[in-house]
Amino acid sequence: MAMTMVEKILAQATGRGSTQAGDVVEPRVDLAMSHENAALVLNQFHEIYQGTGLDARVWDPQKIAIIFDHRVPAESSKTATNQKKVREFVGKQGITKFHDIRGDEGGICHQILPENGYVRPGTVVVGTDSHTTSHGALGAFAFGIGATEMASVWALGSVLNVEVPATIKVLVHGEFRRNVLPKDLILYLIGQLTAEGANFKVIEFHGEAIARMPTSGRLTICNMSVEAGATSGIVPPDTETLRYLKDVAGVEEDPSLFGPDPDAVYERIVEIDASTLVPQIACPHTVDNVRTVDAIAGTAVQQIVIGSCTNGRLDDIAIAAEILQGKKVARGVRMLVFPASGRIFREAMKAGYLMTLMDAGAIIANSGCGPCLGVHQGALGNGEVALSTTNRNFKGRMGNPNSEVYLCSPAVAAASALTGVITDPRTES
Amino acid sequence: MANVVLKLGDDISTDIIYPGRFMATVLPIETPQYAFADLLAFNSQLQAGAIPRGSVIVAGKNFGCGSSREQAASCLKGPELVIVAQHFARIFLQNSINLGLRTVICPDLEAEMGDEIEVTEEKVLNKTSGKSSPIVPLPEARQAIIEAGGLIAFTRQRLLQQQEKI
Numbered sequence: 267m268a269m270t271m272v273e274k275i276l277a278q279a280t281g282r283g284s285t286q287a288g289d290v291v292e293p294r295v296d297l298a299m300s301h302e303n304a305a306l307v308l309n310q311f312h313e314i315y316q317g318t319g320l321d322a323r324v325w326d327p328q329k330i331a332i333i334f335d336h337r338v339p340a341e342s343s344k345t346a347t348n349q350k351k352v353r354e355f356v357g358k359q360g361i362t363k364f365h366d367i368r369g370d371e372g373g374i375c376h377q378i379l380p381e382n383g384y385v386r387p388g389t390v391v392v393g394t395d396s397h398t399t400s401h402g403a404l405g406a407f408a409f410g411i412g413a414t415e416m417a418s419v420w421a422l423g424s425v426l427n428v429e430v431p432a433t434i435k436v437l438v439h440g441e442f443r444r445n446v447l448p449k450d451l452i453l454y455l456i457g458q459l460t461a462e463g464a465n466f467k468v469i470e471f472h473g474e475a476i477a478r479m480p481t482s483g484r485l486t487i488c489n490m491s492v493e494a495g496a497t498s499g500i501v502p503p504d505t506e507t508l509r510y511l512k513d514v515a516g517v518e519e520d521p522s523l524f525g526p527d528p529d530a531v532y533e534r535i536v537e538i539d540a541s542t543l544v545p546q547i548a549c550p551h552t553v554d555n556v557r558t559v560d561a562i563a564g565t566a567v568q569q570i571v572i573g574s575c576t577n578g579r580l581d582d583i584a585i586a587a588e589i590l591q592g593k594k595v596a597r598g599v600r601m602l603v604f605p606a607s608g609r610i611f612r613e614a615m616k617a618g619y620l621m622t623l624m625d626a627g628a629i630i631a632n633s634g635c636g637p638c639l640g641v642h643q644g645a646l647g648n649g650e651v652a653l654s655t656t657n658r659n660f661k662g663r664m665g666n667p668n669s670e671v672y673l674c675s676p677a678v679a680a681a682s683a684l685t686g687v688i689t690d691p692r693t694e695s
Numbered sequence: 696m697a698n699v700v701l702k703l704g705d706d707i708s709t710d711i712i713y714p715g716r717f718m719a720t721v722l723p724i725e726t727p728q729y730a731f732a733d734l735l736a737f738n739s740q741l742q743a744g745a746i747p748r749g750s751v752i753v754a755g756k757n758f759g760c761g762s763s764r765e766q767a768a769s770c771l772k773g774p775e776l777v778i779v780a781q782h783f784a785r786i787f788l789q790n791s792i793n794l795g796l797r798t799v800i801c802p803d804l805e806a807e808m809g810d811e812i813e814v815t816e817e818k819v820l821n822k823t824s825g826k827s828s829p830i831v832p833l834p835e836a837r838q839a840i841i842e843a844g845g846l847i848a849f850t851r852q853r854l855l856q857q858q859e860k861i
Contacts, residue, residue: 412790
């Protein structure tokens with residue numbers, strides 16, 4: 267029976283010969299990730315054991331990852347207390363993949379997992395975060411779940427009652443033009459599919475533009491697959507995956523690589539020519555409200571944000587530094603840059619990017635999720651407009667329902683920081 | 696029997712249901728105070744206890760899109776609201792099933808604020824307009840979790856079964 271990438275992964279994770287879209291399975295979990303919401307997970311976890319007489323021990327402390335990133339350093343005593351509870355739980359259970367608030371090994375969960383080699387091709391990854399879809403970039407089936415579902419995983423080591431999702435195949439031909447980036451591809455695709463177009467489905471990426479795309483870009487497109495409703499995005503692993511695992515993530519053993527069967531059944535196939543793509547902007551207040559940059563150029567912005575699990579990686583920061591080199595952020599515009607991890611922060615420092623950005627007037631914040639979802643720093647004032655490389659522009663997303671968020675690539679964000687209005691990075695010299 | 700207390704459109708995100716700035720609050724007993732916090736009139740009615748249990752929220756497509764935050768389900772479960780939507784986003788739907796929040800998939804529903812609604816096994820009956828609309832049943836696998844009383848009870852059963860086998 268021919269299988270898609272995810273059908274194959276689930277067949278392997280359930281010890282079956284094959285699975286097909288629509289089957290109900292209980293896959294074993296290879297990696298279970300949480301952030302600060304581990305405070306809720308552990309509450310639900312203890313509730314599961316209530317009255318059972320069983321000792322509340324997680325199924326495998328080496329397969330659980332907990333990364334503090336949403337509100338770091340803590341913005342309130344409530345958060346600090348939750349983080350303290352989680353820290354105590356981590357110690358008691360012997361959880362090994364714990365990343366506390368540190369400059370050496372801390373950062374945003376969706377960067378920490380890949381850069382530390384925690385994510386392997388062909389595995390099942392769950393996370394109490396909707397952007398867990400990111401890890402499909404390394405060929406894993408990675409999807410977001412709620413806190414109670416995670417508590418169940420901590421207890422059993424498997425996810426109960428998963429319906430094998432159907433798959434949409436996205437074939438990206440051609441080569442990206444200068445200052446057109448993976449973010450533009452995924453925004454364009456979300457515009458085409460709509461916010462619900464891939465609900466309960468997987469997006470499997472193929473084609474020469476994907477083959478040439480570094481893992482950082484693949485993380486961006488898989489990350490935002492959820493904005494079309496997708497359970498997961500996935501890139502079948504290839505030589506780039508091996509390069510990343512070995513050179514960046516420090517994985518020594520050779521992972522077993524497999525792709526989908528050539529005659530796998532897809533729900534639909536979407537073809538995109540990368541060479542015709544132009545910079546895209548998701549306009550308020552839904553991510554599928556996508557327009558080309560020229561249709562919206564000239565819109566005044568007060569805050570530029572470069573960072574997050576979507577676009578806070580080294581090449582994102584490098585593009586911004588290149589565009590801002592020797593220039594100034596326009597007066598009246600605040601530019602916030604928050605690298606995706608401590609490691610990226612340090613690499614960006616060494617490369618001089620952060621100095622360039624600060625000289626231009628940008629503020630560099632520590633690695634974290636805060637501004638993206640309005641929980642910590644970077645809130646907008648009434649009537650203000652932000653242009654951001656993050657992943658959501660829902661009403662109120664940046665902490666104020668009376669503000670607007672536009673989403674874009676780091677090149678658009680940097681070019682617009684210079685002018686104070688939404689600007690096409692292809693025209694900014 | 697219940698009334699429609701809130702009528703919403705398509706793509707209602709978890710940021711609207713439970714704004715991110717309240718995410719440091721996690722426990723299900725504490726989250727209802729922030730349900731639809733930016734819809735000020737509805738939130739204050741809810742906080743004042745002016746919305747009867749079992750009241751209905753009607754919405755369009757893709758209700759609960761966005762974040763996996765379980766607060767978005769627990770804040771509606773607390774006051775025992777019923778959500779009738781054309782369809783739901785995946786993680787929100789799963790969270791609702793896991794916590795026992797009543798979610799009803801009804802693609803053809805027509806209802807206005809204040810309409811009197813009765814939800815049966817197969818259909819949603821709008822008693823005000825006299826129209827009835829069929830429900831799309833939940834997949835069997837999900838039904839098993841609901842029947843067990845939610846995912847905590849379901850997982851507990853599973854743990855005890857595993858224990859017996861050992």
